[in-house]
Amino acid sequence: xxxxxxxxxxxxxxxxxxxxxxxxxxxxxxxxxxxxxxxxxxxxxxxxxxxxxxxxxxxxxxxxxxxxxxxxxxxxxxxxxxxxxxxxxxxxxxxxxxxxxxxxxxxxxxxxxxxxxxxxxxxxxxxxxxxxxxxxxxxxxxxxxxxxxxxxxxxxxxxxxxxxx
Numbered sequence: 001x002x003x004x005x006x007x008x009x010x011x012x013x014x015x016x017x018x019x020x021x022x023x024x025x026x027x028x029x030x031x032x033x034x035x036x037x038x039x040x041x042x043x044x045x046x047x048x049x050x051x052x053x054x055x056x057x058x059x060x061x062x063x064x065x066x067x068x069x070x071x072x073x074x075x076x077x078x079x080x081x082x083x084x085x086x087x088x089x090x091x092x093x094x095x096x097x098x099x100x101x102x103x104x105x106x107x108x109x110x111x112x113x114x115x116x117x118x119x120x121x122x123x124x125x126x127x128x129x130x131x132x133x134x135x136x137x138x139x140x141x142x143x144x145x146x147x148x149x150x151x152x153x154x155x156x157x158x159x160x161x162x163x164x165x
Contacts, residue, residue: 005034006032006034006035008028008032008035009034009035009038011025012025012035012038012039013038013042016039016042021039093158096154096157096158097154097158100150100151103150104150104151107143107147115143
């Protein structure tokens with residue numbers, strides 16, 4: 001492969017930056033293969049730049065200054081690190097929620113006769129006092145209060161640690 005250098009290439013490169021070529025430089029490009037290649041490459045690069053600028057403008061973004069691009073890259077990097085760091089917390093929240101639900105279901109299944117007896121006793125007693133139920137009346141009441149507290153605080157904890165996207 002032969003490399004050919006023309007003494008007018010710098011002059012043509014300067015003229016290409018100023019605008020379209022005319023006159024003797026345009027005539028020289030017609031006969032000089034090195035200069036015609038230079039013009040072809042410069043025009044291709046200029047066209048590719050215009051197309052990428054139009055695409056960026058069409059997408060609603062603009063190619064900003066280097067400091068803005070650097071800042072956006074830092075924000076993306078920080079968000080990716082935050083997501084990676086909070087991933088175990090999200091998994092543990094789901095495990096805690098599943099555990100709470102399993103405990104509630106097991107307690108309900110374990111004491112279903114007591115709870116049903118208490119509910120039937122309340123519905124049939126009408127205006128009877130709590131003392132008529134005896135000591136068994138306090139157990140389901142405390143159980144319901146405890147489960148309600150667990151559910152309330154569990155919901156608050158899940159809500160407090162949830163990562164907003």
